[in-house]
Amino acid sequence: MLRIITQRAEAEAELRRIANRTHDDRVVDKEAAVRDIVQTVQRQGNAALLHYTKEFDGQQLQPEQLRVSGSEMDAAYQQISKELLDAIQLAVRQVEAFHRQRVPKSWVQFGENDIVLGKRYTSVDLAGLYVPGGRAAYPSTAVMNAVPAAVAGVDRIVMVTPPGPELRVNPAVLVAAQEAGVHEIYRVGGAQAIAALAFGTETIPKVDVITGPGNIYVTLAKKMVYGTVGIDSLAGPSEVLVIADSNANPMFVAADLLAQAEHDPMAAAILLTPDSALARQVAAEVDRQLRDHPRRLLTEKAIAHYGLIVVVESLQEAAELSNQFAPEHLELEVADPWDLIEHIRHAGAIFLGSSTPEAVGDYLAGPNHTLPTSGAARYASALGVETFMKHSSLIEYSHGALSQMSSAIQTLAQAEGLHSHAESVRLRMDSQG
Known part of the structure; x- marks a missing residue:
């Protein structure tokens, strides 16, 4: 049963606990093991990848099996239904259309005294994408990571993903990766895959x-x-x-909470509502929908540890608590979501109205589903084309412009005790005098 809290102080304490659920001693204990993996891959390359794949995934790999072959990638298309292929292709189109609107444009400004300033955007040369395996297959993650990289103009996009039984990579993931623009796929996961992408190996x-x-x-x-x-x-x-008022359908709200809880035993599912009756109805509905849930054990763990319902005094108070938590996904299942959104400051993605479940954003609405978590929405944003691009400043001064600014530049350089900074300007002035 989802816990129901009515006191503001208790609610704030519980929200802090949930937000900090990845910062406990169990995480600290793992750091040394991960550091050892990273350093070993850096030193040993492929040999370390093969060793860790056997140790952690129980799979015996040969070096030539690290890269998924072209024939395996082609065969994946025959292993999924046309309905799934159509859905993947629709998702790619939707995500691509959204991200094409977000490509930053280079610009140049010609100012007075022949001063030229600007900014030039270019993509990185190589991008590495990690697509999880394990509890589920995630073709949507392949789409959400690869499409913005392709739109940004990255020349070489490589993907790593853990191998399943018999070294198999889920065919839906293989198809999604190809449709989204991935050039190479490697069957390796975990910390060792990240290290391989960071430092390179004989193969990756x-x-x-x-x-x-x-x-x-x-x-x-x-x-x-x-x-x-x-x-x-x-x-x-x-x-x-989820922020919900008396207009919300408790069955929908419960389903949306479970849609997050079924991801992981550490997933968080939170409802804030001023309607105490709705709170009780949602708690009961969560129990009902869990009865025959195919991922019941995992989902129940998440609900038990990180599920929460808070009965608030008003939607304004709900917005305040939400801003403190800064959720990855925020659903506004209220009568007037556009009015409430004016009070929202921090959220990775915001879903407005009862017909917009978070699953829409997970798969094909267009905006990216790789979002800041654990309060990072206070300062961070969704993955986008900008993630795969960087910008260079453009600066050009004519002799006249440098002459006009030379005194101020030399004064500032001297104030910092940087002799040659000042000289680099003075010498140019003297040579043109």
């Missing part, structure tokens, strides 16, 4: 940016290699926060 290329969600080992590995490569974020377990 060193990339510039690594994106994609994973378990705590993957997340810690991304944290450790940041600086050697860029990363999208340190995504934690999934979470949803």
Whole structure:
């Protein structure tokens, strides 16, 4: 049964506990093991990947089996239904259309005194995508990570994903990756896959940016290699926060909470509502929908540890608590969501109205589903084309412009004790005098 809380102080404490669920001693204990994996892959390359794949995945790989073959990729199309292929292709089109609107444009500004300033955007050369395996197959993750990289103009997009039984990679994931623009796929997962992308091995290329969600080992590995490569974020377990009023359907709200809880035993599912009757109805409905749930044990664990209903005084109070939590997914199942959104400051993605379940965003609405978690929405945003691009400043001064600014530049350089900075300007002025 979902816990129901009515006191603001208790609610704030519980929301803090849930937000910090990845920062406990169990995580600290894993850091040393992950560091050892990362360093071993850096030193030993493919040999380390084969060793860890056998140790953690129970799969015996040969070096030539690391890369998924072209024939296996082609065969994947024959192993999925036409209905699934159509859905994947629709998702790719929708996500691509959205991200094409977000490509930053280079610009140049011609100012007074022949001063030219600008910004030039270019994509990274290689992008590495991590697509989880394990509890479920995630073709949607392949789409959400690969499409913005392709739209950004990345020349080489590689993907890693853990192998299943008999070294099999889920055919839906293989198809989604190809449709979304992935060029190479490697059957390796975990912290060792992140290290391989960061440092390169005899088979897997060193990339510039690594994106994609994973378990705590993957997340810690991304944290450790940041600086050697860029990363999208340190995504934690999934979470949803629903704000609902008396107009909400308790059956819909319960389904949306369970849609997050079924991801992972550490997923969070939270409801904030001013309607105490709705709170009780949703709690009962969650129990009812769990009875025959195919992922019942996993989902019940998430609900028991990180499920919560808070009865608030008003929607304004709900917005305040939501902003403190800064959820990955925020659903506004209220009569006037566009009015309430004016009070929302922090959320990874916002779903407005009772006909917009979070699943719409997971698969094909268009905006990316790789989102900041664990309160990171206070300062971070969804994965996008910008993740795979960087910008260079453009600066050009004519002699006249440098002459006009030379005194101020030299004064500032001298104030900082940087002699040659000042000289680099003075010498140019003297030579043109």
